Amino acid sequence: MNVHFIAIGGSAMHNLALALYHKGYKVTGSDDEIFEPSKSRLAAKGLLPEAFGWFPEKINSVLDAVVLGMHAKADNPELLKAQSLGLKIYSYPEFLYEQSKNKTRVVIGGSHGKTTITSMILHVMHYHDRDVDYMVGAQLEGFDVMVKLTETNDFIVLEGDEYLSSPIDRRAKFHLYKPNIALLSGIAWDHINVFPTYENYVEQFKIFVDSIVKGGSINYNEEDEEVKRVVEASENPIRKIAYQTPEYTVENGETYLETPEGPMPIEVFGKHNLNNLAGAKWICQHMGIDEDDFYEAISTFKGASKRLEKIAEGKTSVAYKDFAHSPSKVEATTKAVKEQYNDRHLLACLELHTYSSLNAEFLKEYKGALDAADTAVVFYSPHAVEIKKLEAVTHQQIAEAFERDDLIIYTNPDEFKAFLFEQDLSNKILLLMSSGNYGGLDFDEVKNLVK
Known part of the structure; x- marks a missing residue:
């Protein structure tokens, strides 16, 4: 089969493209931007597009199927060409x-x-x-x-x-x-x-x-x-x-x-x-x-990548990184770490990064989510709010949502990083919860804090 991927660089899409390549299919694709690790993995199999962008000339009647990724728009020129030719267009799950x-x-x-x-x-x-x-x-x-x-x-x-x-x-x-x-x-x-x-x-x-x-x-x-x-x-x-x-x-x-x-x-x-x-x-x-x-x-399962992943362990301190961002996940993860290390101080840092978490109306869903932490920190980037075209959220809205008087809130990446690197983690557990990176935090540097 000949299969073309519109938006081949996505996490799910590039993995499907690689799976079909391994199955013996002829695979092509396009995207306007491709990041690591997708870029290197596609390049290793000769599947990385020669140039970034959308090229309707790649779409022709020889194709058996076109797979359309969520990153593409409904007016994508390759999609419009595929529709005009009457080609079979699948979503990823289809x-x-x-x-x-x-x-x-x-x-x-x-x-x-x-x-x-x-x-x-x-x-x-x-x-x-x-x-x-x-x-x-x-x-x-x-x-x-x-x-x-x-x-x-x-x-x-x-x-x-x-x-x-x-x-x-x-x-x-x-x-x-x-x-x-x-x-x-x-x-x-x-x-x-x-x-x-x-x-x-x-x-x-x-x-x-x-x-x-x-x-x-x-x-x-x-x-x-x-x-x-x-x-x-x-x-x-x-x-x-x-x-x-x-x-x-x-x-x-x-x-x-x-x-x-x-x-x-x-x-x-x-x-x-x-x-x-x-x-x-x-x-x-x-x-x-x-x-x-x-x-x-x-008994030998260590966990899925980015899910409560131990990134460093010292004699008296441990650091975990977790993908948790929705209220239920944040609460479950924070409780789990505190239960596992109930004799140590838990410093939990949450980045509000997703569309839902940065929505002023949705924020109230986070009530009690960080209660299990001894010290609770919330970071969010006003720039991320702008990109998502949402109404700005305030310190007060966040403080009221979590209903925790001692909640520490940062909006500046440098100030958050300075706070983190000033911490003495002796006899403490550090939990970093985010689907982002706190505005550019180097997690390898964080490992050096663990003693």
């Missing part, structure tokens, strides 16, 4: 379904936890040499690519994102996969630029549950009241299997999972991650891994 319609599709959905759960499942499969196709949103240890597609594997494991499919397809991505086996980890309002009301957001998960193939199954986190309500109210004739957080203990900074064979030390920690583990165990059992084999494999 194309993944096309590649997997004859496989058993396992889809992991939820506002939070889906990357970690998908990563856990793939880790267990890899540990036991079970080859499966997959798409996951984080780089995993032992895996060269984030998307793998074959003609032969029976299973495909897909991380099910609720964000939009493409500029011309406003459906949520996970509505298009038609799972045989599904999981729903949690529902907490996000992406308010697309789903302006809570009810509208929850509706996406109802559609997801109803999209499961008749006779299929869903495992769901019954500790999340909204998940429980959505799944149990669905009239789709599927098996509904609830899961909950397993028993565990924390001793001297180490987490032990209760198993039929007794307490087992594990690398990941926090109630939310143990809950994720319970969901992953169910899915692995559906895929033919028995309980003992699951425990053996999961």
